[in-house]
Amino acid sequence: MTVVTRDAVTPAAFGVPETESQRSTKTPAMAAVDLVEEFPRKTKEPVRALQPLTDRGSREGARAMTMDAEFYSRVAERFGGYFSDARSTDVFADGRPDAVFDELVTALGAPHARLLDVGCADGRSLLRISRAYGAVIGIDLSPSMLECAERFRAESGLEHVTFELCDAARTGLPDGYVAVVTSRRGPLIAHEFERVLRPGGAVVYMGIGEQDARELKETFGRGQNFDSWNSRPLSEGIAQELSDAGLVVTRNQTFHFEEFYHSAGDLDTFLQQVPIVDNYDPAADKEAFDRYVAAVTVDQGVRLSRHWFIVQAQKPAAVEPSPS
Numbered sequence: 001m002t003v004v005t006r007d008a009v010t011p012a013a014f015g016v017p018e019t020e021s022q023r024s025t026k027t028p029a030m031a032a033v034d035l036v037e038e039f040p041r042k043t044k045e046p047v048r049a050l051q052p053l054t055d056r057g058s059r060e061g062a063r064a065m066t067m068d069a070e071f072y073s074r075v076a077e078r079f080g081g082y083f084s085d086a087r088s089t090d091v092f093a094d095g096r097p098d099a100v101f102d103e104l105v106t107a108l109g110a111p112h113a114r115l116l117d118v119g120c121a122d123g124r125s126l127l128r129i130s131r132a133y134g135a136v137i138g139i140d141l142s143p144s145m146l147e148c149a150e151r152f153r154a155e156s157g158l159e160h161v162t163f164e165l166c167d168a169a170r171t172g173l174p175d176g177y178v179a180v181v182t183s184r185r186g187p188l189i190a191h192e193f194e195r196v197l198r199p200g201g202a203v204v205y206m207g208i209g210e211q212d213a214r215e216l217k218e219t220f221g222r223g224q225n226f227d228s229w230n231s232r233p234l235s236e237g238i239a240q241e242l243s244d245a246g247l248v249v250t251r252n253q254t255f256h257f258e259e260f261y262h263s264a265g266d267l268d269t270f271l272q273q274v275p276i277v278d279n280y281d282p283a284a285d286k287e288a289f290d291r292y293v294a295a296v297t298v299d300q301g302v303r304l305s306r307h308w309f310i311v312q313a314q315k316p317a318a319v320e321p322s323p324s
């Protein structure tokens, strides 16, 4: 079992990815110090303007600027990136999904391999694993998240990583261009992923399961994938989409874990930074919020039960014609 305390710093830091065993030998305080050193908080600075959208579907990209991307842009503008200032102690009975994801994607890397990450948000999760690849591109539909990503990239000095405003459905990349496509709680566009992958290449996708924060959503009467708890597991649907696109699913791993927020205020902060409960409003939702906190507060804190999954798939290698 892994226990990690999030103490007003982001869990995502670039550099050498941590393995599960390394993570579990660190005290929470040590982990927090690492992160603070790697991501010193800075006063807001003007951010280099992003290149305009490339001809890879600029109009489509703009049109596809969904409510989703608008939500993430608001988060980036208000909080300076995609991370939570909320303090919690997280207990991972099935392993820590982000650490497992990092290990899988790092193991697929090679000095000349190209990695495409879709829905990269503020880019820190991508920067953390990027050293395993020769060239890395992160795409997202939120300009504000990408401004944060470019700032973190510049701080990291990682010159082989680029960020672009681009729709995952229309990357415009050549066929067979990348060795690996990743999406960490980002979009899944199976046919586009299959197209840009080279034969033998892999997709690694991390998603949110149907049981995620169920008790919270039931209390609020709404939320991401509301009322899908008794339907087909969402990971199966993702695996099916990848397989329908011609990929071979090699992994479907489930992670149930618990987050214990140190106070009701920490949970409130967290809910403002994520889309778990759509349009969460501390004033309008106060009654439901208080009811939830009263029902789930235990000695360790205010409990939030999470359910994530990782699905991995491979594009079949090209078959050499047999000599006649």
Ligand SMILES: C[S@@+](CC[C@H](N)C(=O)[O-])C[C@H]1O[C@@H](n2cnc3c(N)ncnc32)[C@H](O)[C@@H]1O
Pocket (backbone or CB within 6 Å): 012, 064, 068, 069, 072, 082, 118, 119, 120, 121, 122, 123, 124, 125, 126, 139, 140, 141, 142, 145, 166, 167, 168, 169, 183, 184, 185, 186, 187
């Ligand atoms: C949950 S966040 C991803 C977090 C990030 N992968 C990480 O590990 O920290 C989802 C991101 O996907 C982006 N997104 C949603 N639809 C997209 C699309 N069609 N193309 C590219 N990015 C998209 C959103 O703007 C948002 O930044």
